[in-house]
Amino acid sequence: MKTLILTLALVIAAVVPARPAAAVEYTRLDADASEIRFSFRQMGVTMEGRFREFEAQLSFDPERPEAAAAELVLALDSIDTGVPEMDAEALKPDWFDVAAHPAARFVAAQVSQAEDGRIELRGPLTIKGQTREITVAAEWRSSGKQAVLSGEFVLPRLDYEIGTGAWGDTSVVANEVRVAFDLAVLPAAARDDR
Amino acid sequence: MKPDMQRYHGLAIGLHWLVALLIFVTFPLGLYMADLPLSPDKLKLYSWHKSIGVTVFALGAARLLWRAAHRPPPLPDMPAWQRRASQATHHLLYLLLLAVPVSGWLMSSAKGFQTVWFGVLPLPDLLARDQAVGDALATLHFGLNLALAALVLVHLAAVAKHQFIDRDGLLGRMLPRGPGRHSA
Numbered sequence: 001m002k003t004l005i006l007t008l009a010l011v012i013a014a015v016v017p018a019r020p021a022a023a024v025e026y027t028r029l030d031a032d033a034s035e036i037r038f039s040f041r042q043m044g045v046t047m048e049g050r051f052r053e054f055e056a057q058l059s060f061d062p063e064r065p066e067a068a069a070a071e072l073v074l075a076l077d078s079i080d081t082g083v084p085e086m087d088a089e090a091l092k093p094d095w096f097d098v099a100a101h102p103a104a105r106f107v108a109a110q111v112s113q114a115e116d117g118r119i120e121l122r123g124p125l126t127i128k129g130q131t132r133e134i135t136v137a138a139e140w141r142s143s144g145k146q147a148v149l150s151g152e153f154v155l156p157r158l159d160y161e162i163g164t165g166a167w168g169d170t171s172v173v174a175n176e177v178r179v180a181f182d183l184a185v186l187p188a189a190a191r192d193d194r
Numbered sequence: 195m196k197p198d199m200q201r202y203h204g205l206a207i208g209l210h211w212l213v214a215l216l217i218f219v220t221f222p223l224g225l226y227m228a229d230l231p232l233s234p235d236k237l238k239l240y241s242w243h244k245s246i247g248v249t250v251f252a253l254g255a256a257r258l259l260w261r262a263a264h265r266p267p268p269l270p271d272m273p274a275w276q277r278r279a280s281q282a283t284h285h286l287l288y289l290l291l292l293a294v295p296v297s298g299w300l301m302s303s304a305k306g307f308q309t310v311w312f313g314v315l316p317l318p319d320l321l322a323r324d325q326a327v328g329d330a331l332a333t334l335h336f337g338l339n340l341a342l343a344a345l346v347l348v349h350l351a352a353v354a355k356h357q358f359i360d361r362d363g364l365l366g367r368m369l370p371r372g373p374g375r376h377s378a
Contacts, residue, residue, distance in 0.1 A: 043241045044310040082306045082323050089232050172234040 026147060026185040029056040029072075033146070033184035036074065040157075041174040047086075053078035058185065060111070062140055062147070065119055068111035072183075074104045076127075094165045101128045119149065127160040138181075145186065152180035200267030201367050209257050210368055213250055213291065217346075220246040221339065244302060245312040247295040254291030261288070270362055283348055290342045297338050301331035 031054060039048045053075035060068040076096040079087055091098045109123035118137045125134045138151030155177045157163055163173055201207070220243050227239040269277060302309050303319035305328035310316045321327060356364040 043237050044313040044316070045308040047306075082325075084325070085232050166234050169234050172237050 024061065024187050026060045026062075027058060027188040028186040029058065030146070030184040030186050031055060035180075035182045037180045038155075038177050039180075040177040043172060047081060049079060049081035049086075051075070051078050052080055056183065058108075060149075060185065062142065065111045065113045068108065070108040070111070070121065072106045072108075076102060076104055094167050095163055097128055106134070118151075125155075128162060130160040132159055147185050149183045149185060150181065152178060155179050199270065199363055199366065201369070202267060203260075203264060204370070206257070206260060206264070206266070207368055207370050209253055209260070211370075213253050213257065216246050216250050216253070217342075220250065221343070224339070240307075241310070241313065244298065244309050247298050248309065248311050248317065251292060251295035251299075254288065254295075257291070258288055267367055270364070272360075272362075280352070283345060283352070287342075287345055287349065290338060290345065294335065294338045294342055297331060297335040301328055301335050304328035304331055 034054075035050060036054055037048065037050045039046055041047070051074050054072060056070060056072040058068070058070035060070065077091055077098045079090045079096075081087055081090070090096055093099075104125070104127040106125045107123045108121040110121075112120045112122075114120050114137060119140050120135060120137050122135045123133065124131045134153065134155075136151050136153045138149045141148050141150070156175050157173075157177050158168065158170070158175050162177075167173060202210070223239060223243045223246075227236060227243060230236040230239070269280070299309055299317065300321055303321040304324050306323040308316060308319050353365055356362050
C-alpha cells in the first residue's frame with residue numbers, strides 16, 4: 001500500500017508540471033520572437049505588412065494582471081510592406097511623418113483580466129503627435145520559459161492623421177487598419193538558452 | 195465593298211471593335227500611369243488599367259473560341275505571301291491578346307498587388323511576392339506590349355493598303371453596316 005501511494009505520488013509529480021514557488025514576473029520583451037503586423041484594404045485589395053523594430057518595458061505577473069504595467073515603443077520607419085515604394089511613401093509627412101514623429105508609443109496604464117480569461121490592456125496610443133485611448137484584448141499563452149501575449153485591434157488611421165490630404169480618400173486606402181501582435185516575453189530571471 | 199463579298203459574323207465584328215477600343219484606352223493609360231509618383235490617383239489608374247486588361251483577356255479568349263468554331267469569310271484573290279502574312283499577323287495578335295494581360299497579371303502578383311476586377315471580383319495571385327520576379331515580369335509585359343503595338347501598326351498599314359491601294363474592299367468585311375452578306 002505504501003509502495004502504491006509512493007508510486008502514485010511520483011507519477012503525479014512527474015506528470016503534473018511543477019508550478020513555480022514564487023509568482024513569475026515577465027519583464028523582458030523577446031523582440032526577435034515577436035511580431036507586430038498590420039493589414040488594410042487598398043482599392044479592394046488587402047495589403048499586409050509589419051514593423052521590424054520595437055521594444056517594450058514591462059512588468060507582468062499573469063496571476064496579478066491588475067498590477068501589470070507595460071510600455072511599447074515602435075520605430076515607424078521600420079515599416080515593411082514588401083513594396084519599397086509604399087515603405088518610402090509611409091515615411092512622408094502625409095503619412096507617418098517620421099522626421100517629426102519617429103516612434104509610436106502605447107502605454108498599458110490599466111491591465112485587467114476579462115471574464116473570458118483574456119488580458120485587457122487599456123491606455124494611450126500616440127502616433128504622429130495624436131493620442132487616443134485604446135483598449136486591446138489579448139490572449140496569454142505560456143509554455144515552459146516563454147510566454148506570448150497575442151491580440152489584434154482595429155486602428156482608424158485618420159484618428160492619427162495617417163494618410164492625410166489626397167490620401168484621406170478612404171475608397172482608395174481604407175480607414176480601418178487591423179493591427180495584430182504576438183509579443184514574446186521572458187521572465188526577469190530567465191536562464192538564457194537561445 | 196463588292197456586294198457579293200462576305201462579311202464577318204456580327205458577333206465577330208462586335209468583339210473585334212470592342213477589344214480594339216479597350217486596347218486603345220488601356221494601352222496609353224498604362225504608358226502614362228507607370229511613371230507617376232505614388233498617389234491615390236495612380237492607384238485608381240492602375241486599378242482601371244488592370245481591370246480593362248482582364249476584360250481584354252476574357253474577350254480575347256472568347257474570340258479565340260469563336261474563331262475555332264466559325265470559319266471567317268474567305269479572302270478574295272491575292273498573292274500567297276499576302277495570305278500567309280495575314281494569317282501570321284492575326285495569329286500573333288490573338289496570341290498577344292492573351293499573353294499581354296497574363297504577363298501583367300503575373301507581374302502584379304509578383305509585386306504584391308492582387309488584381310480585383312473593377313473592384314468586385316478578386317483574381318487569385320498566381321505567383322508569390324518576389325520583387326526580382328516582379329521586375330522581370332515588368333520587362334516582359336513592356337516587351338510584349340511593344341510587340342502588340344508593332345503588330346497593330348502592321349495590321350493598320352495592311353488595312354490602309356487594301357483600302358486605298360488595292361481598293362479590294364477588304365475593310366468592309368469588318369464593318370458593321372453596308373452591303374455584303376454576313377458569313378455563317
